[in-house]
Amino acid sequence: MSLKLTPLHSAHQKLGGKLIEFGGWEMPVQYSSIVDEHRCVRRAAGIFDICHMxxxxxxxxxxxxxxxxxxxxxxxxxxxxxxxxxxxxxxxxxxxxxxxxxxxxxxxxxxxxxxxxxxxxxxxxxxxxxxxxxxxxxxxxxASGRLGAVAIQGPRVASFIDLLFTGPSLAGAAVDGASSLKKNQIGAWEQAGQRIWVARTGYTGEDGFEVVAPASIIEDIWTRTLAAGHTVCIQPIGLGARDTLRTEVCYPLYGHELDETTSPIEAGLGYFVSFDKGDFVGRTALLDQKTNGVKKKSAAFKMADKSAPPRPGYAIFAGGEKVGDVVSGTQSPSLSAGIGMGYVPPAIAVPGTKIEIEVRGRRFAAEIVKKPIYRKA
Amino acid sequence: MSSQVPADLRYTKSHEWVRIAGDTATVGITDHAQHELTDVVFVELPAVGRKVKAGEAVAVVESVKTASDIYSPVSGEIIAVNDAVGQDPALTNSAPYAAGHFFQVRLSASAEVDSLLTPADYSKQIGA
Structure with missing residues (x-):
């Protein structure tokens, strides 16, 4: 099966992005390096192709x-x-x-x-x-085929976002400019008669915006964003840094923290389950888990010493026994340490608990830590 | 980005380089390989004294994104490992042909060296 290409595919090639397969799409994993791009988003601003969503x-x-x-x-x-x-x-x-x-x-x-x-x-x-x-x-x-999206993320993004989406919003939240959107708000602007939705959301733990627009104008938005963000040294960011950024702040990635055998209660996302709104699909099972407890729980961990980075699928040990599996793991560019998330029994999923991660037959010390693993100073 | 392929070394398809001095082979990964990996964050080296066969996985290099096996280009005994690169894996990126080398093998079958890629062969493989 040939890989699907986003409207930004040729833009990535021009920028020297290293392309890989991701969920049936050919997407950039990195342009300069994962660490460089990661730091750029934590420090200033980056733009991500999320047209595959x-x-x-x-x-x-x-x-x-x-x-x-x-x-x-x-x-x-x-x-x-x-x-x-x-x-x-x-x-x-x-x-x-x-x-x-x-x-x-x-x-x-x-x-x-x-x-x-x-x-x-x-x-x-x-x-x-x-x-x-x-x-x-x-x-x-x-509308997945006709719409594309980019994420513009980082602490300096609000300083130039109004250059891209000028004047008061035309629909959604009523604001004077995109920078006036509050967290989780969405507003609409227009470009050449085409509607652009701008939300103050993201997947990095930084301030930022996600922009949804017709696929035909996505490359123009991408190019204009790189130009508008030039003063803060904006860079294009690949999937590699997208993963390290979201792992540091413990945002779940479907297929890792979440799947059809894992509930939001087990994933620690009970806050987003509203039991008092009436019936919904899964309510009975989720309420039972909330009331009677779960067998596995998502926990974040940090490697204690210098070690190989934890990776999805590695075994988690506690007290000499295997207690679970790593579902996300990487070297944290912000902390210069191995970090990850995994599923373990609730008694183990307590910050401060000593665990071990098995890497190629060797066990490395780690500790359960509070989420998020990385918090802005 | 064009990668360096020093003329005095031999190479493998899996991107290791070999420097031969007498019956000792020094091994590392190429400039091209470190560019591809970027940001090396961990290097796991073999035990000194281990007997290895050509093509055997003997070390692991980890970037932020993935773990990659490193294969011994030649057969023999591991006689030294570069602890400096174990302590500071970024040497793999900054000096792949010098301070970032991985280990040394005492050759047990020196004829194997002749079957390794020449700089010209390797340059062709990586399109340099």
Whole structure:
């Protein structure tokens, strides 16, 4: 099967990006180096191609009711122009996907979903609509093909974002410029008659924005962002640094921290499960886990001494016994130490607990730490 | 970025270099390899005294992104390892042909050297 290309593919080639396969897409893993790009985002600003991510529009008088019976979080908390993180679970509480939901108009929701889950999610949502009492009031569109997206992240981004999206917003949150958006808010601007959605969200632990726009104008937005951010030395950032940045702040990555056998309760994401909103898919199973406890729990850890970086699939030991597996692991560029996340019994998932990570048959000392592993000074 | 391929070394398809002096082979990874890996953060070296065969995985180099095996280009006994690169893995990036070398092998089959890639062969392989 040939790899899918984003609208920015030729831009990556021009910038010397090293391209790899990721979830069926050919994407840049790095341009200069993962460490260099990582530090650039922590220090100033970076731009990421996230066109591979999926966008779904759920519209109509039944949209709110349908989403609330399908997702874990409560969309009724969203004013127009607000976004929230949520999960979509199976009846047994496993995670179909984790996603962002934005209420972009009174009866219109934009869902941003994982690249690797687009086909599964679309099928899941469509099937759910057919079985929903709200089905006559729901219009569903998988807009993943016609929309692209970039993330512009870092502490200096707010200093130039208004150059890109000028003047008051045209829809969503009513603000005078993108820099006036609050965290999790979304607003709309236009370029040559095309609508651009700008949200103050991201996947790096830094301030920043995610921009969703028609695929046809994504390269123009990319180029204009690199030009506008030139004064703060903005750089293009690959998937390598995207992974180290999100791991340091313990954001889950579907297929690692989350899958269909892992619930948001086990993943430590219970905050995004609203039990008081009425019934939703997975509620019974998740409430049982919340009430009676779980067998495995996500924990963050940091290597104690100089060691090989932990990697997904490595075994976690405590008291001489294997207690779990690493699901994400890397060398933290900010801490210059091996860090990661894994699933262990709840009694082990307590900050301060000494564990060991087995690397090629040798065990290295590590310690469970509080999330996030990295916190800005 | 063009990579250095020193003329006095021999090479492997898996991007190790070999410097022969008498019956001793010094081994490291090439400039091209360190460019590809970027940001080497850990190097695991073999035990001194270990007998190795040509093509055997004997060391591991880890970048932020991945772990890669390093293969001994020649057969023989590991007679020394470069502890400096174990302590400071970034030497692999900054000085791949000198301070960033990995280990030394006392050759047990010196004819193997003739089958290693020449600088011209290796340059061709990496498109340099």
């Amino acid at each position: 999926g966008e779904v529009l759920v519209t109509g008088p039944g949209a709110e009711g349908f989403l609330n019976e399908t997702l874990t979080n409560d969309v009724r908390k969203l004013a127009v122009g607000d976004g929230q993180y949520s999960q979509m679970c199976t009846e047994s509480g496993g995670t179909v996907d984790d996603l962002y939901v934005y209420r972009i108009a009174p009866m219109e929701y934009l869902l941003v979903i994982n690249a690797s889950r687009i086909d599964v999610d679309v099928a899941w949502l469509q099937e759910r609509i057919c079985g929903s009492p709200h089905r006559s009031g729901v219009i569903f569109e998988d």
